[in-house]
Amino acid sequence: MATTTMHPNVQSLKICIVGAGMGGLTCALALARAGFNDITVYEMASNLGFVGAGIQMAPNMARILDRLGVWDAIFKDAVVLNETSIRQGSTDAELGHVDLKYIKQTYGYPHTVGHRATLAGELYNGCKGESDKIKFVFGTTCENMKFGPQQPSFTAVPRNSSTPPYEVRCDVLLGADGVKSNTRVAMLRDLKVDEAEVKDTGQAAYRIMLTREQLSSDPELLALIDADKVIRWIGEKRHIIAYPVSSKQIYNISTTQPDVNFAAAPSATYTTKGLKKAMLDVFGDFCPMIHRMLDLVPEGEVCEWKLRVHAPLPTWVDGSAALVGDACHPTLPHMAQGAAQAIEDAAVIAVVLEALPASPKPADINKALKIYETVRKERAETLVELAAASGRALHLGEGKAKEERDKQFAALKEGKGPVPDKWADADVQKMVYGVDCMKIAAFAVEQEFKEPSLGTSSVPT
Ligand SMILES: Cc1cc2nc3c(=O)[nH]c(=O)nc-3n(C[C@H](O)[C@H](O)[C@H](O)COP(=O)(O)OP(=O)(O)OC[C@H]3O[C@@H](n4cnc5c(N)ncnc54)[C@H](O)[C@@H]3O)c2cc1C
Secondary structure: OOOOOOOHHHHOOOEEEEOOOHHHHHHHHHHHHHOOOOEEEEOOOOOOOOOOOEEEEOHHHHHHHHHOOOHHHHHOOOEEOOEEEEEEOOOOOEEEEEEOOHHHHHHOOOOEEEEHHHHHHHHHHHHHOOOOOEEEEOOEEEEEEEOOOOOOEEEEEEOOOOOOOEEEEOOEEEEOOOOOOHHHHHHHHHOOOOOOOEEEEEEEEEEEEEEHHHHOOOHHHHHHHHOOEEEEEEEOOEEEEEEEEOOOOEEEEEEEEEOOHHHHOOOOOOEEEEOHHHHHHHOOOOOHHHHHHHHOOOOOOEEEEEEEEEOOOOOOEEOOEEEOHHHOOOOOHHHOOHHHHHHHHHHHHHHHHHOOOOOOOHHHHHHHHHHHHHHHHHHHHHHHHHHHHHHHHHOOOOOHHHHHHHHHHHHHHOOOOOOOOHHHOHHHHHHHHOOOHHHHHHHHHHHHHOOOOOOOOOOOO
16 A cells, blocks of 8 residues: 555545444545545444454455554454354254365465454554544534535534534545444435335344353363364254354354344344343254353343344445445345455545545546445445345255255265355355455556556456
């Protein structure tokens, strides 16, 4: 990422980012590293306050974080996954096994897992290292976004009622405000296209973290945290995925099950405290080891998340504004690519804006953001669909389709054929991990703006 060739008029563009999630933080860091020096991130929460949960950090995510200079710090307490095992939840019998050791050699980075707080914290630390360029405004909700051919604007509403709301005008507005994005709603309204209704997936997730100490009296559970392995236990309409994080001091467990609680009381709420008995009942027919594992969750600490997505949007860009991450492509978690794709968005936005001509006009910014959309939209939406398809295959009940799926698992044992759990399939991994979206973006802007940026001369992959 060059910082020397950018014209001062480009460097000083006023860029506002709505939301300090993985997408917003990476946008800020990538833009600052590219040389932009007037970046403000608005976050409605009073601090970063990230979910206590693990996250898979695939090579396509790691490659970008490395270029941004934060990967070494994140990698320090990450766990490298060497294998994945897909098992029958009811019996713990192994259905499929995939060796992941080849990934580092093939894609330059291993498949790792870590704690969300570490990932977000190190992105934030990276931003703090650029404090002359990036400003954070916490406890402030952005509303009433306006677009159009000139500068976008919005109303910033501080949570502290003694500070009145104020208008903000900027050269570039990035809506990284998650699945419930105000920016998306306003943008679609402005473009007079149908609001993309948030779709109910009918699925919810428990997210659980057990400490090594909690597992210590159970040798079978200790063996799980000590392995370099991600395990998925599957059953009809449900599964559990689990892996060790934080240098194997924490075992991270994430489930998917039919949504009962949120469906019964639909609201804007996405998380709820659940009853431990309800959680144990959902996995009632899973094997005894899983019961012992779930039983370690203290009563009162069962937290359930609603899983929501929305239909693909007609566009992610309006004038000098663009959507990023879950605001434009929320996904079911079954490909473990939601944050990775938000991070790809952010990296590509920096590449396209970095290539703007001197004294850029709103039309140039719009052109750059349209290139961002072209590079990113189809890929991100393909992965959203793959995640949904993978969930459907994993959650099959008795019947022909399940028989076919289990034949695929059986063939896998002989080393043949596709993996029904799509994220573990080598061909899918090639498409996800083997594509360098920053190079593709650099090539695309080079064609548009005729200014070489990453030095590519033929269409990269
Ligand atoms: C169970 C589960 C497991 C997952 N596992 C993985 C995984 O292993 N790997 C992976 O890559 N991804 C995973 N994901 C997906 C990933 O968590 C999300 O895709 C990612 O966090 C989205 O980041 P974001 O920045 O786009 O949105 P968010 O993280 O939702 O951030 C949006 C931010 O904007 C703020 N905000 C919202 N509205 C406003 C406003 N109007 N004004 C100001 N601020 C606002 C919010 O407070 C929030 O901080 C998983 C998701 C789930 C649910």
